[in-house]
Amino acid sequence: MEFYLSDPNLRLVFFGILIMSSTTAVVGNYAFLRKRSLIGDAISHSIFPGICLGFLFTDSKNPVFLLVGAFATGWLAVFLIDYFKNNSKIKEDSAIALVMSVFFGIGIVLLTYIQQSKGANQSGLDKFLFGQAASIVETDVIVFGSVALLSLVVVLLLFREFKLICFDPVFAKSIGYPIKTLEAIITSLTVLAIVVGIRSVGVVLMSAMLIAPAAAARFWTNNLSVMMVVSILFTTISTILGCGVSYAFEGMPTGPWIVMIMSFLAILTFLFAPQKGSVNKYFRDRMNWSRIEKENILKKLYQIGEVKNDFFQPIFLPEVANNRHTEIKISQILKKLKNDGFVIKTKGNWYLSAEGKAKGQKMIKLHRLWEFYLTEKVHIAPDHVHDNSEMMEHIISPEMEEKLEKALNYPKKDPHSKEIPY
Amino acid sequence: MNHFWIIIISILAGLPCAWLGSFLVLRKMAMIGDAISHSILPGIVIAYLMSGQKDSFLLFLGASLFGILSTFLIEYLHSKSGLQADASIGITFTFLFSLGVILICYFSSQIDLDQDCVLYGELAYSPLSRWIIDIYDFGPKAFWVLFLVVICTFSYIYFFYQPLKLVSFDEEFAKVSGINVMLWHYSLMGMVSFITVSTFEEVGSILVISNLAVPALTAFLISKNFKRMLFLASFFLILSCILGYGLAYFLNVAVAASISLLGGLIFGIVFITEKMISNQKKYLALGL
Numbered sequence: 012m013e014f015y016l017s018d019p020n021l022r023l024v025f026f027g028i029l030i031m032s033s034t035t036a037v038v039g040n041y042a043f044l045r046k047r048s049l050i051g052d053a054i055s056h057s058i059f060p061g062i063c064l065g066f067l068f069t070d071s072k073n074p075v076f077l078l079v080g081a082f083a084t085g086w087l088a089v090f091l092i093d094y095f096k097n098n099s100k101i102k103e104d105s106a107i108a109l110v111m112s113v114f115f116g117i118g119i120v121l122l123t124y125i126q127q128s129k130g131a132n133q134s135g136l137d138k139f140l141f142g143q144a145a146s147i148v149e150t151d152v153i154v155f156g157s158v159a160l161l162s163l164v165v166v167l168l169l170f171r172e173f174k175l176i177c178f179d180p181v182f183a184k185s186i187g188y189p190i191k192t193l194e195a196i197i198t199s200l201t202v203l204a205i206v207v208g209i210r211s212v213g214v215v216l217m218s219a220m221l222i223a224p225a226a227a228a229r230f231w232t233n234n235l236s237v238m239m240v241v242s243i244l245f246t247t248i249s250t251i252l253g254c255g256v257s258y259a260f261e262g263m264p265t266g267p268w269i270v271m272i273m274s275f276l277a278i279l280t281f282l283f284a285p286q287k288g289s290v291n292k293y294f295r296d297r298m299n300w301s302r303i304e305k306e307n308i309l310k311k312l313y314q315i316g317e318v319k320n321d322f323f324q325p326i327f328l329p330e331v332a333n334n335r336h337t338e339i340k341i342s343q344i345l346k347k348l349k350n351d352g353f354v355i356k357t358k359g360n361w362y363l364s365a366e367g368k369a370k371g372q373k374m375i376k377l378h379r380l381w382e383f384y385l386t387e388k389v390h391i392a393p394d395h396v397h398d399n400s401e402m403m404e405h406i407i408s409p410e411m412e413e414k415l416e417k418a419l420n421y422p423k424k425d426p427h428s429k430e431i432p433y
Numbered sequence: 434m435n436h437f438w439i440i441i442i443s444i445l446a447g448l449p450c451a452w453l454g455s456f457l458v459l460r461k462m463a464m465i466g467d468a469i470s471h472s473i474l475p476g477i478v479i480a481y482l483m484s485g486q487k488d489s490f491l492l493f494l495g496a497s498l499f500g501i502l503s504t505f506l507i508e509y510l511h512s513k514s515g516l517q518a519d520a521s522i523g524i525t526f527t528f529l530f531s532l533g534v535i536l537i538c539y540f541s542s543q544i545d546l547d548q549d550c551v552l553y554g555e556l557a558y559s560p561l562s563r564w565i566i567d568i569y570d571f572g573p574k575a576f577w578v579l580f581l582v583v584i585c586t587f588s589y590i591y592f593f594y595q596p597l598k599l600v601s602f603d604e605e606f607a608k609v610s611g612i613n614v615m616l617w618h619y620s621l622m623g624m625v626s627f628i629t630v631s632t633f634e635e636v637g638s639i640l641v642i643s644n645l646a647v648p649a650l651t652a653f654l655i656s657k658n659f660k661r662m663l664f665l666a667s668f669f670l671i672l673s674c675i676l677g678y679g680l681a682y683f684l685n686v687a688v689a690a691s692i693s694l695l696g697g698l699i700f701g702i703v704f705i706t707e708k709m710i711s712n713q714k715k716y717l718a719l720g721l
Contacts, residue, residue, distance in 0.1 A: 043517070043520055046517055046519060047519070048517065048519040048520040048522075048523045049464055049519045049522065049523055051523070052467070052523060095704075098708075099654065099704065099707075099708075100653070100654070101650060101653070101654070102461050102463075104461055104462070104463050104464045104519070105458050105461070105463040105646060105650055105653075107463070107464060108463035108464050108466065108467055108642065108645070108646035108650075109463075109646050109647055109650050109697070109700065111467070111642070112467075112639060112642045112643035112646055112647065112693055112697075113643060113647065113693055113694065113696065113697030113700070114697075115639050115643075115690075115693075116639055116640070116643055116689075116690040116691070116692075116693030116694045116696075116697065117690070117694050117697070118690075119639060119686075119687050119689075119690030120681075120684070120686045120687060120690045120691050120694050121686075122687075123685075123686040123687040123690065124684055124685075124686045127685050127686070141534075215471060215527060215530050215531075216527060216530070216531060218523055218527060219523065219524065219527030219528070219531070222520050222523045222524065223523075223524050223527070226516060226517075226520045226523075226524060230514075262538055262539075262541065263535070263538060263539070264534060264535065264538050266531075267531035267532075267534040267535050267538070268531075268535065270527055270528070270531040271528065271531040271532060271535060274524050274527055274528035274531070275528070277524055278510070278524070278528065281510050281514040281516055282514070287514065287515060288514065289509070289510075289513040289514040289515075292513070292514075292515075293513075
């Protein structure tokens with residue numbers, strides 16, 4: 012990292028982008044949690060006509076005018092999206108697509124108008140479209156810094172209020188929070204962060220800077236403050252690597268590389284995050300299924316034993332098989348059960364072991380206990396309780412089992428007059 | 434004559450977008466069109482590198498592949514990782530778009546894909562490249578290509594109207610009726626990628642996104658019948674193309690952008706009129 016920080020220009024670019032993208036990451040948390048991730052895309056497209064209007068009216072490239080214009084149309088876009096959403100049958104995503112494409116079209120009309128009427132003076136306006144990280148100068152860093160500071164102060168002051176708006180706007184309203192004002196403040200922060208950053212990364216990549224860190228951070232924590240810190244961490248890593256790549260290889264663009272690394276890290280997170288990642292979810296699901304399958308077979312074996320009044324006869328596969336499990340499938344599951352010690356195989360015959368019998372008995376007990384509970388306490392008809400119990404028997408924890416037993420006072424028989432084995 | 438050709442070409446490029454856009458609007462997937470039109474960029478670059486020319490079949494293939502890939506990724510992140518639908522769209526297309534930009538920069542010496550042309554299209558120059566056999570001039574090449582695209586899209590919708598409509602209106606019911614919902618989902622996404630790539634060179638990606646959303650939404654406001662919505666969407670599209678070209682001609686600005694501006698204007702007028710009429714009806718019903 013030191014090797015490119017020694018260059019003063021690159022140092023400016025690096026810190027500029029780092030400050031700017033950390034700000035967008037923080038406000039992006041709110042956009043993400045309010046399920047408005049694409050609003051960033053809409054804003055970054057919609058500020059373009061504002062920039063052109065600012066230039067047309069004042070005839071100067073003074074960044075203040077351009078930014079004021081950009082802020083105005085960015086805000087207008089969010090307002091229109093909300094208006095269409097609330098006042099017609101148009102859904103939010105359609106409203107975003109509509110406002111975004113029309114505003115952007117207006118922006119291009121204005122840009123081409125400026126280009127042919129004002130000539131060479133306009134050069135630089137189209138930098139807003141694709142962004143140029145390398146053009147960051149000291150004033151930019153000062154602007155980034157002040158916006159970052161402002162956002163930080165506002166977020167710290169209104170942390171509780173913003174949090175409530177993200178997670179439960181209805182509750183926030185009912186306890187008397189000024190919802191409209193607070194939402195307007197969040198929108199203003201978002202528009203501001205995008206407006207100042209857009210010249211460095213461009214229209215399309217801006218929306219990635221807004222949501223990718225927040226979305227990735229969401230997979231690592233359930234706590235908003237931690238999530239914000241993690242999202243800033245993600246941005247920092249991507250900025251360091253992105254700037255590094257564009258420094259190390261001639262002609263490599265900084266912005267796209269940062270976004271590329273950022274989204275790559277985000278996608279890796281979505282796949283491999285310890286709790287919520289899809290790969291982990293997949294394996295967890297499979298383990299769960301296989302546990303449920305094993306428990307079901309043990310239950311079936313116990314039931315067969317119950318009828319025959321002898322639990323330790325050799326297992327006759329066709330008896331266990333049903334239309335969901337063929338005999339081949341059953342013998343596969345039996346092999347797994349053997350590893351767990353629930354069944355034994357001797358001389359080509361399968362036998363239930365003592366542990367297997369106990370486990371099967373426990374499943375049957377839970378099943379019938381739950382059926383009893385549903386009829387007795389929840390007053391559900393006896394012929395409607397089986398399916399629910401089929402699920403619950405795999406979920407009931409030992410503590411809950413104990414509570415059930417006590418609450419029901421150790422019933423002898425289930426609603427279908429079958430014995431509940433203890 | 435050039436005015437005529439430009440308007441015709443812009444209409445031909447817009448019609449398939451307006452039709453498929455109607456389905457996207459109903460399926461609450463308007464932003465998918467935006468995502469696809471950005472995600473095809475790496476496909477175009479790779480195909481361009483392999484074939485070395487701008488109008489090859491490989492370009493269609495590469496772009497369509499990346500378009501479908503992006504919808505797969507969006508669907509996967511949404512359903513398997515439990516990421517919010519909007520966030521999964523946002524992350525997927527920015528990822529692929531930045532990949533495309535990086536590829537363009539890396540191979541900049543071998544590619545002359547102008548970012549401007551991707552954005553605004555070359556509508557004003559499209560009549561210039563003509564299809565000539567021997568001495569006979571059959572008109573602009575773009576016209577014939579887009580004519581084919583319109584025919585393809587039209588037959589796709591015409592022949593598969595029932596399942597497409599069912600899947601768009603009531604996915605659950607379609608599933609129960611034994612329709613392969615996923616198949617139709619991906620076929621629609623494939624078609625959107627196909628028309629995006631086949632039209633963006635003429636009209637630019639802004640107009641593709643705007644054509645996918647704006648006419649369909651305008652029609653959506655005032656129709657209670659899907660066939661009517663398709664007709665109205667086509668009507669609004671044609672209107673915006675004609676008026677938009679007029680505006681572009683008088684102000685001397687980018688044609689594609691001014692068409693999308695006009696589309697927005699028409700939407701605004703229809704929206705306000707519809708609001709006024711429905712308010713009036715409300716008052717009448719109240720006896721005021």
